[in-house]
Structure formats: C-alpha cells, structure tokens
Amino acid sequence: MLLTEKEARTICEKMLSYVKADDASVSVNSENYGHLRFASNAFTTSGARENVTVGVTVWIDKKRGSASTNEIDDESLKTTVALAEQLARISPVDREYMPTLGKQTYKPVDGYAEATSNISATSRAKTINDVITSCEKAKVIGAGFHQARGSASGSATKNGNFIYEQSSLVSLSMTARTPDGTSSGYFLRNHFDVAKLDTTRVAGEAIRKALDARNPRVLEPGVYPAILEPQAVADLLGFFAFSFDARSAEEGRSPFSAPGGKTKLGEKIFDERINIYSDPWHPELPGSQSAQAGLPAQKIYFVRNGVLENLTYSRFWAKQKGKEPTAGPVNSILESSQAPVSVEDMIKSMDRGLLLGRFWYIRGVDPRVALQTGLTRDGIWYIENGKIQYPVKNFRFNQSSMQLLAPGNVDMIGKSERVGSSEGQGGNAALLPVLKVKEFHFSSQSEAV
C-alpha cells in the first residue's frame, strides 16, 4: 500500500522530532512495483515489490551527514537519525551548506492514476497474451517488458517545509524478430495513466518494423542526411534538459563553456526553431511539483528560439554567483516554434538520406562538444527521391548533440510526443519530435540485428 499524505507526514514529523542537529531534511518514499517480461513468445520472469525507504540529512555546525533505511519502526527511525548525526559530527564543515527551506507553496501536478498503481496480475497477463498472439499471427518472435509503478513520497525540513506527491508510470516495450534472426523491430511507449497506454500500437509498430526491415542492404558509413523518429531522439536527447548545469559551464568543463572563462549564455547555439524547456504542469508529461531541495518547480526555458536562455543554478552556486537558484528542470521538452511537419512530408522532401528508428548503447566520447557514440538498432531505411527505398544494415555513429541541433543542420521538426529512452527501459519520459537533419555522422558498419 502506498502511504497516504497523513502517513507520510507522520513519519516525517516523527523523524524530525528525533533530530537534535541544527538543520535537517527528511524524506519517505513508498512504492508498489510490478513487472512482466516475455521472450521467444513466452512468459519469462514476472514479479512484484513493495517497499518504503526513509532518508535523513542533518547539519551540525554546518557539518553534514546522511543515512537511509527501509525499516520504519520507531527504533529504526531513531537510530537512522542518530547515525546521520554521528556522521555529521565527524565530518568537516560542508562549505556548500545552504539552510533548508521554510514552508513553501506548491501548485499541484496531476501525474498519478490509481488504475496504473493497481494493475492486476490477471489483466496484465491477458494484455501480454494478446501481444504474444499478435506476434504469432505475424510469424515473428516477440520479446518485451511491461512494468507499472505507483509511488507516494513525502519530504520535510526542520525549517518547516513539507510536500507530499504521488506519481505513477506504466510502460510496454517490445522487440519483434523474424525467426531467421535477420530482421528486428522495436517500439516503446509509456504513460502515467494505464488507460492511455496503447499496447496494441506498441506491438503493431514493433511487428511492422521487423517485417519492413527484412533483407537489409549494406551502405557505406559516412555523413548522411537523416530523419530521427521520436524514439531515436529520446535515446540521444531524452535527458538533455538536465544537462544545462551552470557550475560546470562556468568552471570551463561543459559544452556550454566558452573560451576566456565565459559561458555561451545568450548565444544562438541551436537552430532558431528549437525550444528546450521544463514544464511541471504539462498534461502529457507532468513533472514533480518540487525542484532542487524542495523549491516549488516552475516552467523554465533553457533554449528559446535557439538561444541559450538559462543555465541551472544550484542553491549554493546561485548564492556564490549572485543569481536566483533554478526551480527546475523536472522534465524535458523539445519542441518547434513553427508548425510541425509530419514524418511522411519529411520523407517526401528528402532527396537522399536515412530514416532512423532507435539508437543503442550511447556513451559520451568528448564532453567538450557533447560527442556521443552509439549504434542504430531495430530498423534503419534508405530514402531516395522522396520515398523509402529499402532497409539497410546498422551503423555505429559518432555524433555531437551540439552539432546535431546547430543552426544550419536542422531541416524540419515534427510534433512532439511522449516517449522514453530505450536504454532507460521506459522508466522515464520526455516530449520529443521527429527531427530531419542535414548531417548525421556514421563511422562504421555493424552487422548486428
């Protein structure tokens, strides 16, 4: 059972009552989680977990200590607070200590659906049986993952703040492979409301991609114009709104640093149609009400019309630099300031290029320009004269995200939709569009399917 607001408040107040330190923040999080996995068109593992964790951070003479536990009887709570205080006493002064916040006012966010938190094992089994049946009918081999999570959390400070939030998330991802192992398709979607997760679409798209990607041809690696579907954009840029850190930029070690100890704030770093922002109240992508240290979250633009408008200041760094601390990000949205272009129209407009559905194993190579390497996976098609011509084999890429979105490289932008990164297994989400770009850098071939 998830904690009610009253229960969460009681635990937080109890922990604070044990605190002898000068300052403290406490938190409690309860979770109900369930999953069902399938492979080779059969059920594999499936399970459930219920947990409650509490955490406490205290400061004594500005010295900090933290402790956590999942045992919430009074004695364990008392001991956990005492442990944090003991760690604080023996620690050096926390030079970045900022007093915890007093009472704050939050504007509610609607990101919780009771039905998501309470999906039954029986209904989930039937949903996945339908998915596997569609694979069998299409003569493909399906593997996938269904998960649902409900959580309720409370946090409080010694200076009088308290916040309680509930959230939920359900996702389904599926890979369809042809029985000979020469073709593969993938699709993933998630939502906070199970009623809005279209599991039939997930299965149908994965199967369609697997069938459409049969008999791929070999293309030489190199620089190609490309259309990136939302899944591919999510795999590359799903967490982009969380990368605009002011401190690392001002310390000279970020793609947003500029020579001479400056930053790129105010510069047009991206195509002028690009907007990157965080909005806690977006109906499709509700974020947390609470940003860093409990600051009430706000809608914040990091990039507006291609210009770097904000960097994220922690409370400590903001004080050092005489700035306001940033009340976000709590989610990640990339959208065009112009009317969206459909993927069909993008394909029609392309003389020669590639359609990319998904990326895999993306890792940073050069942080100076946000250069990443990774591979295409589960469907890539060659386009010529405005039409998809044939599927092609996978590539490794080495691509800078800064260069990807730079002025001159972005050709068209589609409508943003809710999608999670595939390496993140659908446990996160962002609102991202289809992108048509003039150059995407492929460095070698991969024969993997």
Added chain:
Amino acid sequence: MTTSRRDFLKTAGVAAGALSLSSLPSWISDVTAAEEAAANGVNKTALADIALNTARKLGVTYADIRINRYRNEFIATREQQVQNVSRGQNFGFGVRVLYKGTWGFASSRSVTPEDVRRITQQAVEIARANSVYQRKRISMVPVEKVVTTWKNAFEKDPFEVSIDDKIQFLLSLNESAMKTQGVSFVNSSMSFVNEQKFYASTDGSRIEQYIIRANPDFSVTAVNRANGDFQSRSALGGPQGMGYEYVEKHDWKREAQQAGEEAVMKLKAKAVEPGKHDLVLHPSNLWLTIHESVGHPTELDRSLWMEANYAGTSFLTPDKIGKLQFASKIMNFIADRTQPAGLATVGYDDEGVPGQRWHLIKDGMFVDWQTTRDLAAMTGQKKSYGCNHGDSWGSISFPRMPNVSLQPGADNTSLDDLIAGVEKGILIYGDGSYSIDQQRYNFQFGGQVFWEIKNGKRGEMLRDVAYQSRTTDFWNSCDGLGGQATYELGGSFSDGKGEPGQSNAVSHGCPVARFRQVNVLNTAQR
C-alpha cells in the same frame, strides 16, 4: 575527531550484547545498531519454512526465499571539501516460485511471518495468472542440497574503519592530485557494499553468505580557460571484492599525483593520427573490452534471445560451440566465481549452485557458456555453472556474469617486451568511453592515457584516441600476452542488464596484451 562504529554504538545508546542474534552466524553479530535492532527477532529459518511450505501447498514445483540485508557507505569529496558522507541499509525478502512451468516472484520490506505468507501467496498468484497463457514451460536442472555459511576473503571490514580516516585519506589524495600546476579540479570518492544474504529453497538448501566490496575512485581535470579546452584523467585501479585493505595497499596518492600530471599533459598532447595502429593495452583498459566483447556474448540467455528486448542477443549462436575460433590460439578466457578478490566471487549463486571455474574460450576456441539452472535445462545440460544472481531482495534472480578473465602467457613477457615488437602503435592505460552493439560484434573503446609507440619504444603522449573493431577480428589479432607479473584485476561495480534493470559487480583480470592493426579514430575530428 576520529569515530569508529564502536563509538557510534555508544553514542546511539545501544548495547550490542543485549540483542538476541541466536539465529544468525557469529559474524553477523558484528553489525551496526540499526541492523541489530532489525535483526532482533527475525528467525530466517522459521520464515523460510513458512514460505516454502506455503508455496508447496499451493502446488509449486520449486520455490526459494532470499532474506537479505544490504549496507552501503559513500563518501565524496572535491578539492579540499567533503561533499557527502552517507550510510544506507535495506532489508527485506523475496520469494520466487515455479508454478506450471512459469516463474512468479513477490517481495517486501516487511519481514514478518504474516507478510512472508502473504507475499508467497502473491508470488504464486502471479505465476498462476501468467501460466494460463504460458507457451513454453520452464524447468530446472537439479542441484545438491547444501546447508552452510560462506564469507568472502576480506581482511579489514570497511564498515569498521573510522569515517574520519577515510575522509582524511581522500582529502590527502586530492592534495596529491592538485600538486601539479594546471590541475583545476579533483573529485574523489569511496563506496563500500556489504551483502548479508540468506537463501533457502525447496531443495532443502539453507545458505548464508557475507560479502564485502570496495570501490575507491577519483578523477582529475585540467582546464585551459583561454581556449576552452579541458581534459580529465580518472583512476586506473577499479573496484575489488576486498575490504579496506585495498585502499591501504594500492598507492592511490602516487597515482593521483601522476593523474594530475597526465591531465595537464593531455591538454598539450599530440593529436592521434587516425587509421590502423598496433595497440598495446594495459589491463586497466583491456578489462572493459573483455567485459563487453567476451563476458556478455557468452551469456547463454542472450544466445537464446531471452534478452532480445533490452541488452540484445549474441553473435555466439549455439551452433558455434567448439567451431568458432573466437580469439588467437594464445588466448584462454576463464569464467570464475572463485577468483580471489573477484567482485562476482561467491560461495553459492542465488539458486544454491556452488561457485565454479571453467573455460569459455580455450586456445582461442569458443567452448562454453555462462548458465543457470533453467538455462541449462533449456539446452539439455546436466548442471548449472551457477550464474544466477539478484541484485536485491526485491529483484528476481536471473543470469548474471561471473568473473571472466584472460589468462596470462606462460613466459615472463613484460610490457616493454610487447612494446619492443611494435613499429608504429599506441599504448593505452585506463578505461574511457565504451559502446558495443546488441549482438556484440562492433565495439568502440576509449581510454585515459595514450602513448605513441615508435620503433619499439614509448614516445610522446597522444590524445583523442578511440579504437573501433569487430569482436572476433580484434581478439584474433592478438599476438602477444604479458606474463603473470603483468596480470591485474579490473572490474565494474554496477554492470546493468535485465528488465527491470539490475546491477551486478564483476571482475575481469588480464595481462598486458598486444593487438595488430586495429582501427583507431581521432575523436576530435568531426
């Protein structure tokens, strides 16, 4: 002020001896007050009986219960300041059942007889709901009943070492790193994990294990503010299945100073010329290439498409056993859950199978898999190699990688000997960027420090190097292995796999090794 755990116990007002720990092995009595409070009254054997009897009555063919406690400690510093000192612990149980050839699992933090019964029923309900639609029944190979305890071979429990000592150690490491003019930043940390695991199954096994792992780490950064360039150099020594003696025995301060010097040098290092180069790889680099391109493709679940939706399948299909020359004939890769200081070293896996040692690649030939009891049954094998692991009481156990290591050459070949055989090449230390495709063919790896090799000698420092190859081409291009004296153990503290994602700690040992004509990229050229 120096404070140890014993000081803490005094401060917290808890008398260790006053608690009843009769159901626990003696070494578990050495725990913190919070843990003692929770452990009091938990009779694991009795709880196991409740779970296993309940599951049997509900018609399962197999059940196990894991009642586990995990402790962790993390200390983080930068330059002259401490950023974080934290300790955490969590405790709970998970019940896994096999009903009509279908897995079910449920877990809870509430370790009481009532909740053990309720959660066991839930695990069976999940298995039953799924079994209605099950297409392929799962079975398991048998294993002998075991009742025992096991503890990994650490010398000094890190949870016994004072926090103050650890902080002073990290701050002094930072001071060493900052000695070189031009060093701008240093981040350092230590994390320690203690797993106290209890396993019981319907096979009659009852196994308790106590495991310690240590992960000291640092990264030094030099920034050239005039031109906006920056370069980092991270620690070469990785995590180990050891206690605090690992922190004390390795010369971290000397390495930190060297890292500072090398970070500054990297700013002015020569750009690498892309193209084919011979490579001499130090174990601090090669361990990660072994992990990604030998460890993962020899996981049998990948070959059987069980991981198709996430980590991917494997180019090593079942028909390649005994036929594929995976690597050059001088190479032997051994899977080993008994390896000293190995992060994946255990007495028994999470389904009661003893730790074992076996060849995956013998004389360059692909000869065997990593298996669990259900995977072994799927492929007609009689026994499991014991690769089942769950990263928490709340995670269903499934196939995870054992330690996989490249054996050193039989002679005393040194690093210099290998370099002497290279006309034009690159010597690489440390792990950097890493990426590999979903069937483990095409990979790209970076590093921390790169040296040009010219006419058999180490030359200037290089920068912006990554090597890219195809797994079997790469391993077959190896023509030189260092001897035992060059052998080192690298590893990962948190290797991800599975859905929902789980973490596994795993080690990979190897000697220095030489590879011919590998494709090298200049990552600064775009």
